[in-house]
Amino acid sequence: RKEVEQDPGPFNVPEGATVAFNCTYSNSASQSFFWYRQDCRKEPKLLMSVYSSGNEDGRFTAQLNRASQYISLLIRDSKLSDSATYLCVVNRATDSWGKLQFGAGTQVVVTP
């Protein structure tokens, strides 16, 4: 089983609609969580960190469910520019601070 798993998609979303997807992680001791965005084989860029209480940044909402070991990302009022691959990133447990585990990504395609 992969340490971080994501539905590869694609999620085809009409412009203006809402889309949500999850990422599951296997290490219950994982410390911190992030969503990165990657456009067409360009470099990943941080979208948002995911906090225990859930957090929102404009149209984007991230949630963490430690009991079920998943994080989620919800995009409201989707824009064409939201089309990208969204990478789930988990900072592993206390044994090694530097090791980040990336999911393979969820592709979102926003259509006019």
Next chain:
Amino acid sequence: EAQVTQNPRYLITVTGKKLTVTCSQNMNHEYMSWYRQDPGLGLRQIYYSMNVEVTDKGDVPEGYKVSRKEKRNFPLILESPSPNQTSLYFCASSLIGDRAKNIQYFGAGTRLSVL
């Protein structure tokens, strides 16, 4: 401008010919890391460095070497490249501190083909 710079951006080489991909950051970050990205597998960590002269293996270190002699530079060395090292490579850097703020800044990537 704060950035992570990788060179070259594209490289085609032949099996066994040693190569180095350079990575430099101007943000005074302690942490630097190399990843490779392959279709369906996501980014996999090759090596990382917590500071000068401190390096550690990631998930896929075989066939790679790194060095961290200066804080700003973290070159990736392939002593004897093989076709299975054909991939898209990313260098990243970040500050060290609160785990929740471990924001990584990535270079633009190096697309390597080993024939």
